[in-house]
Amino acid sequence: MSLWGSIRPDALAVLNDSRVRKALGRYLNVLEGKKTAKFLIARKIAADFAENDPLDRLWSLHEELTRKSVALEREVDCSHESLASFNDPRASYLDLKVCLANRIFESCHLCIRSCGINRASGERGWCKVGSGFPVSSAFQHMGEEPELVPSGTIFTVGCNLRCLHCQNWAISQGYEPGETFTSKMMADLIERMRMAGARNINMVGGDPTPWLNRWLESFCKVRNSIATIWNSNSYYSPETARLLAGFVDVYLLDFKYGNNVCAERISSAPKYWEACTQNHLNAKEYGEVIVRVLVLPGHSECCVRPILEWIAKSLGVYVRVNLMDQYRPEWRAPEIPELRLKLTTKEFSETLKIAKNVGLTNLVT
Ligand code: SF4
Numbered sequence: 001m002s003l004w005g006s007i008r009p010d011a012l013a014v015l016n017d018s019r020v021r022k023a024l025g026r027y028l029n030v031l032e033g034k035k036t037a038k039f040l041i042a043r044k045i046a047a048d049f050a051e052n053d054p055l056d057r058l059w060s061l062h063e064e065l066t067r068k069s070v071a072l073e074r075e076v077d078c079s080h081e082s083l084a085s086f087n088d089p090r091a092s093y094l095d096l097k098v099c100l101a102n103r104i105f106e107s108c109h110l111c112i113r114s115c116g117i118n119r120a121s122g123e124r125g126w127c128k129v130g131s132g133f134p135v136s137s138a139f140q141h142m143g144e145e146p147e148l149v150p151s152g153t154i155f156t157v158g159c160n161l162r163c164l165h166c167q168n169w170a171i172s173q174g175y176e177p178g179e180t181f182t183s184k185m186m187a188d189l190i191e192r193m194r195m196a197g198a199r200n201i202n203m204v205g206g207d208p209t210p211w212l213n214r215w216l217e218s219f220c221k222v223r224n225s226i227a228t229i230w231n232s233n234s235y236y237s238p239e240t241a242r243l244l245a246g247f248v249d250v251y252l253l254d255f256k257y258g259n260n261v262c263a264e265r266i267s268s269a270p271k272y273w274e275a276c277t278q279n280h281l282n283a284k285e286y287g288e289v290i291v292r293v294l295v296l297p298g299h300s301e302c303c304v305r306p307i308l309e310w311i312a313k314s315l316g317v318y319v320r321v322n323l324m325d326q327y328r329p330e331w332r333a334p335e336i337p338e339l340r341l342k343l344t345t346k347e348f349s350e351t352l353k354i355a356k357n358v359g360l361t362n363l364v365t
Helices: 003-007 009-016 018-031 038-042 055-077 093-106 183-195 209-219 238-244 260-267 272-286 300-314 345-358
Strands: 134-141 151-156 200-204 227-232 250-254 288-294 320-324
Touching: 003 009, 009 018, 018 227, 018 288, 018 320, 038 055, 038 093, 055 093, 055 238, 093 209, 093 238, 134 183, 151 183, 183 200, 183 209, 209 238, 238 272, 250 272, 260 272, 260 300, 272 288, 272 300, 288 300, 300 320, 300 345, 320 345
Parallel strands: 151 200, 200 227, 227 250, 250 288, 288 320
Antiparallel strands: 134 151
């Protein structure tokens, strides 16, 4: 048994769990080498465009190629087509995504805040980051969901939310500068992590959203198949959601609040519910999904209940859900009276009952 197998035996056992195979079957096939990561499929689809083409032409081509990528993925998955028989096009669907993400970066609306500033020229948005690609740390994460472990996790600086209880506040709020990476450095890091046994590349921060263009550029240079995990707070724009389709294998999405009052009060996130639910629906359409719900003290009824009800109704009762009990009062949590407390065992048990009552059958345990 590998060293990590003895640390996390559940990470091996989970491969034979029928519920996990049902929810994350394609991802598991990618890590077993039976299917190909989506970014490599995207690289084989020719895209005929010029960098300065009108935006509406680029988006319309992107929509056409998204449909094509869904069809090609199906063919490749069924082994009717071999990717090896495709030549590398002069410009690909993945290159088109980079082009569009760079356009968005110049009047930034990667997330719901739509700051509209030119990040490419170094201007900093609400997320406090500009044009570099600052990496805070990268390591094989052994604490993630069993199906993800060991997870090649890369933390970038900056976040488009301001959760007052943030455990990663030094990174998310830009107190730590990080080391600026080029896309080549990132691609090399990804290859090294894959060689060292990572099951996936886990893009996180802060949040990965402010760096979508840099992530896409980096994966243009990665040679070997490895599953991509988009580990996000779900507060990203419709344009970002469109670019994630055909690139992301697994959407690892936080569902933080069951209403916009709590979202604004704790995370300064207007329209959170609308953005979060829409992005979960997009994720379900274009990839596989793991939903993370951090249970906050005093928020079982206002948040956890409506979240779990929505998940069961809209994503289905077989979706993988991680109901998390590890809340601790960090950073500015004392500013919110109920967040000064730790979550009690009784309160967490109540949320497990809610999950059971709404019919969810695939909780991470
Ligand atoms: S990613 Fe940052 S700069 Fe861009 S819209 Fe969001 S908060 Fe503003």
